[in-house]
Amino acid sequence: MDAVDLSIFASRLDAVSDEMGAVLQRAAFSPNIRDRLDFSCAIFDARGQLCAQAAHIPVHLGSMAYAMADIVRQIDWQPGDMVIVNDPYLGGTHLPDVTVIAPLFVADELLAFVANRAHHADIGAESPGSMPISGSLEEEGLVLAPTKLVRAGQLDSPFLENILRQVRSGTTGRGDFAAQMSANRAGLARLAERVEALGPTAFTRGLVELNEYAERLASEALRVIPDGEYRFVDYLDDDGLGHTDLAIAVTLQVHNGSVTVDFADTALQTPGNVNCPLSVAAAAVYYVFRCLMPPQTPACAGSFRPIKLEAPEGCLVNARRPAAVAAGNVETSSRIVDVVMGALAEALPQRIPAASHGSMNNLAMGYAGGHAGEPGTPGWDYYETIGGGMGAGRHGGGLSGIQTHMTNTRNTPLEVLESNYPLRLRRYALRTDSGGAGARRGGDGLIREFEFLAPASVTLLTERRTHAPWGLAGGEPGQPGVNRLNGDPLPGKVRLDVKAGDVLSIETPGGGGFGKPAASDEGRVTRDEEKH
Structure with a gap:
């Protein structure tokens, strides 16, 4: 042709x-x-x-x-x-x-x-x-x-x-x-x-x-990356079963339009469910490099051929059966994006943005019977991911209240939520000034607050509650996320039973800032002031 x-x-x-x-x-x-x-x-x-x-x-x-x-x-x-x-x-x-x-x-x-x-x-x-x-x-x-x-x-x-x-x-x-x-x-x-x-x-x-x-377009795009070796490490908050600060480390070896992505120093797979199969790690790696390619690059296997993936079997990003993986797909994939971008920031400091909110902020809930409500109550299941702040880059501040990187879903409209489930959405707003300060500010996270109209069982699988989304080039980190039930803080990963009238609040992380802030911590520029 x-x-x-x-x-x-x-x-x-x-x-x-x-x-x-x-x-x-x-x-x-x-x-x-x-x-x-x-x-x-x-x-x-x-x-x-x-x-x-x-x-x-x-x-x-x-x-x-x-x-x-x-x-x-x-x-x-x-x-x-x-x-x-x-x-x-x-x-x-x-x-x-x-x-x-x-x-x-x-x-x-x-x-x-x-x-x-x-x-x-x-x-x-x-x-x-x-x-x-x-x-x-x-x-x-x-x-x-x-x-x-x-x-x-x-x-x-x-x-x-x-x-x-x-x-x-x-x-x-x-x-x-x-x-x-x-x-x-x-x-x-x-x-x-x-x-x-x-x-x-x-x-x-x-x-x-x-x-x-x-493949030709991909190789040409990757030749822009200077040949060399680049490293970065970041951490998952925890695995939900008491194991914290789980390292995901990457080394990029770049040579003449090809890249080897090596996770050799990543933590071993963990008892909790933040492990992921190698296919999920590959998806995160492919995504980052696809973003460096020109828009006309076909989304097909050829665009990934110059990229080689290496990860020891039994590590967090190449887990062995029967390791739990429910959160690996959603949370660990997000952190893999962060570490690959962090390594690339050393090679391409003007093209790579700061870290985005770095969590899909997973909320699963419903009524399973028995422990979570009264006999005879109809069963229901609901799941959603919640957006946050995008990391800022050289050419602009981060967008606020959106999904980033490994997911591309919409929010559930409150009319759909309230008409299908025994829930009331009490608040849905931007989390003002949660984005990191900088010459370009990180995007703000979201606040999504649910009131339960009937007993339910709830599971939260969230990240960036301890390790904040990092800034770049002197930009400040975004604010970590916070989960609360009736005003009391909750862990980032938790399962709990709630009763009618309880209120669950999820405040998602902001994105990291880019470049040194124009104001000190004591006189931090607000987003409204920045617009003027």
């Missing part, structure tokens, strides 16, 4: 991924998928190499790009099949993220795959929201190895019913699984149209050329 045809080819593949996402959102039952958009869609070639993706969630997409080749090799694919998987050690991220994969056959030839990954607020864990303070993978819910959910176009109803019996929100779960299958059917239909228009040979060659083009 010439340059114009290749660009059109890439855009049409991206459009297929976008349409899959639109179908999934509109068909889903749960606010988690329908309103928060906690899902991702992508296209892969016949070997499982990423070829296109929608602009969805980096931790989903990068991990699928890393692991899909291993998944597709395990299956004897037939036309009309769909495979479901959530096992973090077989290509998943954490158990709530359920992936559904479908092959594209044309004239009995396997040409490509479509896949989507969506977060299910209930995947069968004991605690509502299926994000427990866990010590092993089995405590986190139902583990699904790659298994055919649809065989030759026929749904395996007994298998699906077995899944739904093990979750509390069976009706919602059924609807969300149906939405995921529908998204794949839409993707297959549109992808088949592309093959029909081009012919199978030209289509397959186009996928190869797209990845080769992405």
Whole structure:
């Protein structure tokens, strides 16, 4: 293909991924998928190499790009099949993220795959929201190895019913699984149209050329990084089971447009659930370097080929089964971004921003029965992530109250929240001046305050409550986050039972500042003053 045809080819593949996402959102039952958009869609070639993706969630997409080749090799694919998987050690991220994969056959030839990954607020864990303070993978819910959910176009109803019996929100779960299958059917239909228009040979060659083009762009972008070795270390607050200050260390070895990312000095895996499989670590690493590439770089496997990942088996970012991983996907991935960016800041001091809020501020809650309320109370599950402050950079201050880096979800609108669950949102506001001071100020975090209208069980998995988001070039750190119940401080990771009338307040961290502040600590410039 010439340059114009290749660009059109890439855009049409991206459009297929976008349409899959639109179908999934509109068909889903749960606010988690329908309103928060906690899902991702992508296209892969016949070997499982990423070829296109929608602009969805980096931790989903990068991990699928890393692991899909291993998944597709395990299956004897037939036309009309769909495979479901959530096992973090077989290509998943954490158990709530359920992936559904479908092959594209044309004239009995396997040409490509479509896949989507969506977060299910209930995947069968004991605690509502299926994000427990866990010590092993089995405590986190139902583990699904790659298994055919649809065989030759026929749904395996007994298998699906077995899944739904093990979750509390069976009706919602059924609807969300149906939405995921529908998204794949839409993707297959549109992808088949592309093959029909081009012919199978030209289509397959186009996928190869797209990845080769992405590899060239990626290598050129990475040549901007001066050759050398760069190190950085940062820490997770804790693992929820009493182990604190867990180091994530990285060494970048840069040479002529290629990078080796080595986590050799990272802490060993821990009893708590902040461990992550290597696919999640890869997603965080890919994300950072993808941000250095030009906007026209195709989002495909070729763009990651110049990046090599090394992490000792059994460390925090390459855990061994059956280590718990629920928070590794959401919290540890965020810290991996911080350490890779911290190392790059030494090499590219004018291009790398200060640390953002560094936590997805996970809140899972609901009613599980028994210990958390009165008999006969209907069960419910709810999960959300909460934004914070973005780190400032050379060219501008950080944005306030948004998701950053490894997640790209929306908030749950208060109307949706209050109409679906026994909750009242008492306050939703920016956390004024929580961003770090500097020549460019860090963005402010959020305050989100919930009143419970019925008894519930709550789990918080949050970070940056002890180790503040760092500033750069003399900028100050952002303010750490704070969790409170009825005004009393809570740990960053905690499970608790609440009663009607209790109030949970979550104040998320601000982003780090960039450059030396224009005012001292005693006369710190406020954001309103900065505007003038």
